[in-house]
Amino acid sequence: MSVVLRYGASNSLKLDFADQQVINSASINIESIDEILQDIVHTTLNHSIHFPAFREIVFPEDTLSIAVGEGIPQIAEILACIIDYIQTFTEVALEDITIVFPNAAAASSRDQLKELLDEFVFSTLTFEVHNPDTPEEMAYLTATEEGEPIRLNKRLVDSDVVLPICLNLPESILGYAGFFHDLFPLYTESETMVRFHSDDNTDILKRDSLEAANMLGVQYLIKVTPANGEEIHNITAGDIFTLQKSMPAIAKTIWSHSLSDSDLSIGTLEGSHQQQTWDQIARALNTLSECTMPGGSIVICSELSGSLPEPVKLLAGNNAQKQLAEQIKQHPDTNSQAAQQILQLRNEYRIYFLSNLSGDDVESIGLANIESPSQINNLITAAKKINCLGDAHRIAVN
Structure with missing residues (x-):
């Protein structure tokens, strides 16, 4: 064979x-999705799980940061679909939108996004690459039970609305801090990232990650379950409490x-x-x-x-x-x-x-x-x- x-x-x-x-x-x-991605993203944002449609939770003059997770398949295409949705269904100004990447590897998708968007649209957006080694780009949120500081990317903390795009994987893989991993520790400082990578106590990692998300005020996000390579198995958006109950089971079925x-x-x-x-x-x-x-x-x-x-x-x-x-x-x-x-x-x-x-x-x-x-x-x-x-x-x- x-x-x-x-x-x-x-x-x-x-x-x-x-x-x-x-x-x-x-x-x-x-198995991967075979529908048109733009239709899937628009439907996902308009029919959020146990949450209003995304167009109903953003308003004119809101500053919106889109926090990109690590290793998201077809991320440039997903971002292009989200920008199209925002232009079509909301009054959020393009100049008030920042797309934040966690590192240089993820930010390389910006070149592909440039090819997908109208030149004016792309040039009006703001892009930022998270730098975990620059204290000035961090904002203090709270401290862990052990007294360790929880700091997060300042742009995300200062925004009126944060839309996280997170990968959905089994929570037991190495260095994975659970449901909110693509916010914390992905958007914290290097020292904390290394602490997460070296700490074998997954309960503590998940606890600190959840605390960071709560302090940031995240109530809504997008979860992308990957298929093989750059293919997508599932995209879901909605209330974080509901998704915390449903999405891990999908990841476990596919990847455990x-x-x-x-x-x-x-x-x-x-x-x-x-x-x-x-x-x-x-x-x-x-x-x-x-x-x-x-x-x-x-x-x-x-x-x-x-x-x-x-x-x-x-x-x-x-x-x-x-x-x-x-x-x-x-x-x-x-x-x-x-x-x-x-x-x-x-x-x-x-x-x-x-x-x-x-x-x-x-x-x-x-x-x-x-x-x-x-x-x-x-x-x-x-x-x-x-x-x-x-x-x-x-x-x-x-």
Whole structure:
């Protein structure tokens, strides 16, 4: 038998298996919406769940910030549909609308949005990229029960209306703070982001995230459940209390799987370069390790590119654990989560990496570089039990 796995923007690889091998696959062909996206977005905003239509909750002279979540499929198209809705059904002025991106990777969708909008409309909108390292761009909201400050992007705090667009994923994936993750910690400071990534107490993460959303006054948001890559399974908008009850079940149905341990697990990161980040690599590694027996092999297929971020570079040193701990303490960096995952797992598993990174860079951090997809089939030949996971960074293993 054979399985086709897609990775990156448009690549795929065919994996061949022998009859005696045990093969488990997960999230390879998820059902996606097939209607016109603009019709879906307009209908979603006009028929919100247990909440008035969006056009009834914004008024002339309101300042509106659209807070973009991380890894949202087709985000440029969704934003174009929302702007069209606002122009068609509301009196909010274009100059009062700010689209806020959480990081440079997400902000790269701005170029695509420019192609989708009228030139005047695009030039009238305001765009902002959240900078977690600039205190002046943060506003204090409250403190956690432990006394840690909760700060959030100042633009969001100062706006009359905030419309969050959030990804809907299982709450048990690595570093995920639950329902409001795409507000907090995504729009807080680096130090807090790193604290979230390194804290294993998910109840505390969810508690602090909920507190931040409450203090911001968020009552309404959009949840996007992804299918594979840049496809969308579901878009829902409405009252946060109702969606907190219904949306996690959808994410769990689509992205949570029971998988037994294999001696080889293969996972992909499908989608545009906005999906190809070190943070997503960390999540994929964590997921794959949870369904691979100790000493087994893990393969990640991606189109990750560019130079190694500073925390990841430290893995090439002889005293990586100490240096990484010092780096996190002195210079918090959101890529630290990936470095921590690689450091933890590279001694427990054989990790193979297919990417657009330099082979020398990959091998310098203790991973095996895959130059050609055909090499993966060589690994398959030696395995008895194999797990194949599409979009492994979105999957939670039960």
